[in-house]
Amino acid sequence: MNTLKNILTLLFFLISITSWCQPYSSNLKVNENYTSAFENKSVRIIYLVSSDRRINNEYLAGINRAILSVQNFYKKELNGLTFKLNNPIVEILKSDKKASYFYSNPCDNNPENWGYYNAYNEASRLLGAKFYDENYTWVIYSDGPGDKGRGSSGVCVMPEDDLKGLIGKHPTQPDTNRWIGGLAHELGHAFGLNHPSAPEEHRKAIMWTGIYGYYPDETYLTQDDKIILLGSSFFHHDKKIVIKYPEGTFEGIDEINSEWTEYKINNSTKYSFKLKELNNNYIIIKSIDRNLLIKLPRKNGLSYLSLDNGKNWQKWWLIN
Numbered sequence: 467m468n469t470l471k472n473i474l475t476l477l478f479f480l481i482s483i484t485s486w487c488q489p490y491s492s493n494l495k496v497n498e499n500y501t502s503a504f505e506n507k508s509v510r511i512i513y514l515v516s517s518d519r520r521i522n523n524e525y526l527a528g529i530n531r532a533i534l535s536v537q538n539f540y541k542k543e544l545n546g547l548t549f550k551l552n553n554p555i556v557e558i559l560k561s562d563k564k565a566s567y568f569y570s571n572p573c574d575n576n577p578e579n580w581g582y583y584n585a586y587n588e589a590s591r592l593l594g595a596k597f598y599d600e601n602y603t604w605v606i607y608s609d610g611p612g613d614k615g616r617g618s619s620g621v622c623v624m625p626e627d628d629l630k631g632l633i634g635k636h637p638t639q640p641d642t643n644r645w646i647g648g649l650a651h652e653l654g655h656a657f658g659l660n661h662p663s664a665p666e667e668h669r670k671a672i673m674w675t676g677i678y679g680y681y682p683d684e685t686y687l688t689q690d691d692k693i694i695l696l697g698s699s700f701f702h703h704d705k706k707i708v709i710k711y712p713e714g715t716f717e718g719i720d721e722i723n724s725e726w727t728e729y730k731i732n733n734s735t736k737y738s739f740k741l742k743e744l745n746n747n748y749i750i751i752k753s754i755d756r757n758l759l760i761k762l763p764r765k766n767g768l769s770y771l772s773l774d775n776g777k778n779w780q781k782w783w784l785i786n
C-alpha cells in the first residue's frame with residue numbers, strides 16, 4: 467500500500483513538473499541566463515542581402531562568431547557586464563535593392579555617408595530600425611560593396627569589406643581578428659563611445675588603433691569608455707546580484723529601474739524596491755511603497771538609509 471502511495475506521489479510530482487515546465491520551454495533559449503526584464507534591450511543584428519546576391523552561410527557564421535567574441539570582449543573588460551544578443555542572433559533581411567545601390571545611391575550631400583545611410587534606411591523601411599532605439603542597438607551587415615563601416619547613435623553599419631574580413635577573405639587584411647575588432651570598435655561608437663581624448667596614450671585602445679593587431683587580448687576599453695557603458699541601459703550582468711545582510715538579502719539585477727526585492731530571513735515578508743542609481747561601488751534602491759532609500763555596497767562596506775530622498779544618510783548594516 468505504501469509503495470503504491472509512493473509511486474502515485476512520484477507520478478503526481480512528475481506530471482506537475484512537466485506541465486509546469488511546458489509553457490516555458492519554448493522561451494528557455496531566449497532568456498537563458500537573463501531575466502525577461504531585458505528582453506528588448508539587446509543588440510539586434512541584421513544581415514542585409516541585396517536582391518542580386520545570395521545568402522552566404524559563411525558570412526552568417528562569421529557574423530555569429532564575431533558578435534559572440536565582441537560580447538565576451540566587453541564582458542571581460544567590464545568585469546562581467548555586457549550587452550545581450552537578440553534571438554535569433556542574426557536575422558537575414560532580403561532587400562529588393564541591388565548590391566551596387568548601397569554605396570552609389572546619393573542619399574546625402576557627402577558621398578562618404580551613402581553606404582551608412584542607404585543600409586540604415588533599408589533596415590528602417592523593412593524592420594523599423596531607428597537611431598537611439600530604446601529597445602535595440604542595431605548592427606546592419608550589408609553585402610553592398612564598400613569599405614566604410616561605421617557606428618553612431620545606436621546604429622552600426624558594416625559593408626561587404628567587413629563580411630569578407632570576417633571569413634578571412636579580405637584581399638589585403640586576412641586576419642579575422644582585425645574585422646572582429648572592427649565590429650567591437652564601431653559597436654562602441656553605436657553605444658556612445660568616442661575615440662580617446664589622449665590617443666597617443668591609448669594606441670592599443672579598442673576605440674583607437676587597438677583593432678589593428680591587438681584584438682582581443684591586448685586591446686582594451688579606456689576608463690572613459692567604461693564610465694559611459696556603465697550608464698548604458700544596454701549593459702548589464704547576466705546574473706542576479708544577491709547582497710546579504712544579517713536580517714536577509716536584497717536581490718535584483720544591474721539595471722536602472724529594475725525591480726529589487728528584500729527577503730527577510732525570519733519571516734516570509736518581502737519588500738519591493740526599484741533600482742534608482744548605480745555605480746562601481748554602490749547600488750541605491752528606492753522602496754516602492756515607503757519613503758525609504760537604501761544604499762548598498764556592491765561588495766562589502768557600510769550600507770545607509772535615507773528617509774528624506776537622499777538628503778541625509780544614516781549608517782545601517784555593515785555588509786561583508
Ligand SMILES: [Zn+2]
Pocket residue numbers: 651655661673
Ligand atoms: Zn572610430
